[in-house]
Amino acid sequence: MELSVFIVKSIIILAVFGVSLLIATYSTWAERKIAAFLQDRPGPNRAGIFGLLQPIADAGKMFFKEDFIPRQANKWLFIAGPSLAMLTACMTSAVVPFGDTVLVNGAEVTVQGIDINIGILYVFGVVSLGVYGVMIGGWASNNKFSLLGAIRAASQNISYELAMGLSIIAILMMSGSLSLRTIVEQQHGMNWNIFFQPVGFIIFLTCAFAECNRTPFDLPECETELIGGYHTEYSSMKLGFYLFAEYINMFVSSAVIAVLYFGGYNYPGMDWVRESLIGGLGLNWGHNLATLVGTMVFFGKIFFFIFFFMWVRWTLPRFRYDQLMNLGWKGLIPLAILNVVLTGAGLLAGTRLLSWVLILGVVLVATIQAGTARKRTVAAGRLSKV
């Protein structure tokens, strides 16, 4: 590898790492702001303009809090828990393609940590490792609430990983590749997978919420039942790491959703933009600028999904545990299998649009049934609106 290529690659890797940390930091700020706005409050606005220094103040507070390790806890595992959670959270963004390529001295360098041909499997593997952070932390705390929270986290993640994997299979059948970059390149322009895999998208989105332990699936830290769940015994920056890892996970899930279903750095009219930039600025600059625009678009999509994560969190109440398991095993997994079968049939028949049949069918059945069902009393109807 040429030296300049090597330098550019290192810069990209560092930038990916730094940006994911920065976005996670400011996600905490965004979460508080969005929560506040959705509840008719202004949110943090004292630390700096619009409260923008709030995450730094939070981190400072976290560092100076007493770092407490319970006497009966297993000390090393107690420390390993949050470290593992943080480590696995930071590892995932390595394979996400953040942009097209940059031209350096005639060589193309991909804007991506590393392009491995099993990218999506890597994401899955690392995300499932993340549950060890929770599990170890909960177990090492030597606290029954923590243990219950950790067990819940483990069972929930296992249940939803199945449906998630099945929903991805439909995508893989269409793209024929496990590499995230290939999947993105196939969605060139407006050929986004969401138009061919709407059911898969809904399943994947739901499972992503469950994998990130976000509301409505945040049972591992359900305060009403488990105090703080797996991080009941944690304080100081160890707690901070757990919370921070959640935000990094959220960023990565948003990125993966955008890559798999919303075309990553592709946007309609990208060819025209690239051509006119190259026409105006020459091949090198034009191409690199076009890549930058694509990366911006990608981050726009990521920010939308982060916003969506928060929006849902402050809208929906938490599931009950049996509801969660019912939804996962009896709802999403059969649906995902059906989707795989339909997609396969569609590919044999030469169309990628067959999973719309599933949506149309469900909508049709639901409207017919709602039309024939006994009307609810007016009072109850009002109640549901309030």
Next chain:
Amino acid sequence: MKLTNRSRKTDKSPMTIAERLYLPAIASGLGTTIKHFFQKKPTIQYPEQKREFSPVFRGLHVLKRDEQGRERCTACGLCAVACPAEAITMIAGEREPGQEHLYREEKYAEVYEINMLRCIFCGLCEEACPKAAIFLQPDKIAPAFYERDEVIFGKDRLVEKMDDRASVGIEKYTGVKS
């Protein structure tokens, strides 16, 4: 029996498929919250922005002086009797010759203390006072405190300063301003 007209009859008919799918309900819920996202926030940014007090607000006590600057209180103790929280204590003293410019009546309060931790700001002391001496100011809040002994307000903090007179609407008792 119907107790209120807000009661509703619950409808326990089974949910339709559309309702069991969750998704329509989730979408409408998201719509509700996003509407609030763009609404005007009713928050008042406190230290910079202050809310108008109600005209009948009862705040921090003040022991008024009369128009010549003499203390009005005569240590009759009626306020202490009226106080439901037993927050007021006082020790009466006799006015010496030459102190006429300090105290209006021959008997005055040497010590007059209100325990702000006990006080419930009911304003009964103000109503009981025959000399129009004690008032609850309509524009001052009793300050926060860090130590317990800061809570007992003596005469040093209760009696009004002549250069910073409290406006409490005393005219309606005495016919004169201040």
